[in-house]
Amino acid sequence: GGLHGAVSSGLPAEAEVTETYATFGVELQAWVPAMASVVERELVEPLVRMLDDSDRVWQQALAVRGWRLTTEAPRMATSGISPGSQELSVFDRNLPRPLCDDPRTVEMWTLRQKLESHLIHPCFEPSQRNYVLERLREWRSMGINRAMRYTASSGDLMPTDGHILENLLITSLNTGMDFAGCFLARPQGPPQSKHMGQPVATYLRQVTDQSALPRPAPHYEVVVGQKAWKFRPGSSNLLEAFALFLHALKRHSASSYQAFPQAWRSAIEGASPQRAWQWQ
Numbered sequence: 001g002g003l004h005g006a007v008s009s010g011l012p013a014e015a016e017v018t019e020t021y022a023t024f025g026v027e028l029q030a031w032v033p034a035m036a037s038v039v040e041r042e043l044v045e046p047l048v049r050m051l052d053d054s055d056r057v058w059q060q061a062l063a064v065r066g067w068r069l070t071t072e073a074p075r076m077a078t079s080g081i082s083p084g085s086q087e088l089s090v091f092d093r094n095l096p097r098p099l100c101d102d103p104r105t106v107e108m109w110t111l112r113q114k115l116e117s118h119l120i121h122p123c124f125e126p127s128q129r130n131y132v133l134e135r136l137r138e139w140r141s142m143g144i145n146r147a148m149r150y151t152a153s154s155g156d157l158m159p160t161d162g163h164i165l166e167n168l169l170i171t172s173l174n175t176g177m178d179f180a181g182c183f184l185a186r187p188q189g190p191p192q193s194k195h196m197g198q199p200v201a202t203y204l205r206q207v208t209d210q211s212a213l214p215r216p217a218p219h220y221e222v223v224v225g226q227k228a229w230k231f232r233p234g235s236s237n238l239l240e241a242f243a244l245f246l247h248a249l250k251r252h253s254a255s256s257y258q259a260f261p262q263a264w265r266s267a268i269e270g271a272s273p274q275r276a277w278q279w280q
Contacts, residue, residue, distance in 0.1 A: 010207040011219055012230040020229045024244060027272060031243035032236050034271035035264075036144045039239075042263045043168050044140050047118055051133070054112050061105075062088055073126040090116050091126055114175070121159045121167040123210055131158050136168075150235040153214040162217035165238055166206075177259055183245070185223065195256050201225050202248045202256075204241055224248045243268060 021028070058069045067086045074091050094100065095109050119132045138147045148161045159167075173179035181193035185205035194200070202224050208216040220241035222229045231240050246268045250257040257265065 009216060010209060011233050012207075012221070014232075016230045017232050020231060020244075024229075024247075027247070028240050028243065030271040031247075031268060032239045033145065034267040035239040035243050038263045038267045039165070039168070040139065040144055042261070043118075043172055044136050044144075047115060047168075048133070048136055048140050051115055054108075054115065057108070058088070058112070071130055073129060090129070118168055118171050121163045123163065123215060124154075124159050125157060128158055132164050135161060135164055148235045150233070151217060152233075153212075153216045155214060157214075160215075160217040161235065162219075162238065163215070166218045169238065169242065173260075176261065182256075190223070195253075196259070198253070198256075200253065200256065202245060202252050204245050222248060224252065247272070 055069065062069055065086075067088055070087045070089050072089070074089060088096070088099070090112070093113060095106060099105055099109075116129070119129045119136075120126065121128060121132070135147075141147075144165075148165070150162070151160050154160050154163065170180055170184070177195075178193055182191050182195040182200055183203045184191055185203055186192055191200055191203050202222070204220050205223055205228070206218050206220055208219045210216070210218070217233070218238070219231075219233055220238055221231060222241050222245045229244055231237050242264075246257065246260065246264060249260075250265075250268065
């Protein structure tokens with residue numbers, strides 16, 4: 001417990017976060033609701049809606065052939081039982097025959113697999129899928145600020161809400177750029193890839209030990225040059241860190257900042273109080 005517990009878990013002690021909130025407290029209070037609303041509007045709502053639409057389309061298309069769509073995680077491999085029990089699983093990367101013979105159907109399944117990737121955090125088993133979708137439905141109906149739960153670690157092998165948001169954000173950003181390669185620190189050092197040919201000096205670093213079981217909730221800090229800005233643990237951590245990361249990127253690397261989706265940039269710019277803060 002106490003200071004030693006914070007240090008050994010990778011989480012910062014209160015003394016280490018004081019400067020962040022003294023410097024950016026006003027901004028963070030404005031940024032976090034703005035960021036949460038982008039997550040709800042641009043990520044959660046479209047994802048849940050598109051999955052529901054896709055379910056309907058595939059259920060109808062498969063019913064004609066006497067097949068059914070399943071979202072249950074695969075257990076033992078079973079194949080070719082009887083024609084009446086043929087299933088297409090959302091975990092099937094590639095369509096089986098005869099479905100794969102039609103290019104349009106293959107294209108639809110490729111899109112479905114991209115949607116599914118938002119539901120599968122790489123640190124957890126496929127059985128997380130339906131639980132994650134259930135959590136996203138709750139976020140959509142109640143809003144993230146009310147529905148997102150902070151738990152220090154994952155119980156019953158399911159991801160924490162922090163893991164779910166982390167995967168949703170990273171997967172969505174990776175569709176337009178190599179976000180993880182360019183802007184997420186590796187355990188042993190800064191990000192692996194350059195962005196637009198330049199090494200990045202502003203990036204996010206995840207500090208809890210994700211090899212531990214049960215897995216601790218992810219916790220992020222922002223590195224700007226040689227300095228790490230640290231945040232309190234809690235359900236706002238990733239939104240706070242991502243907001244400050246974008247703000248710092250805008251100051252230090254305008255071209256990289258412009259590569260981020262407009263919705264995120266508008267959230268930061270629209271919610272930034274006008275203050276004469278100068279980066280050191």
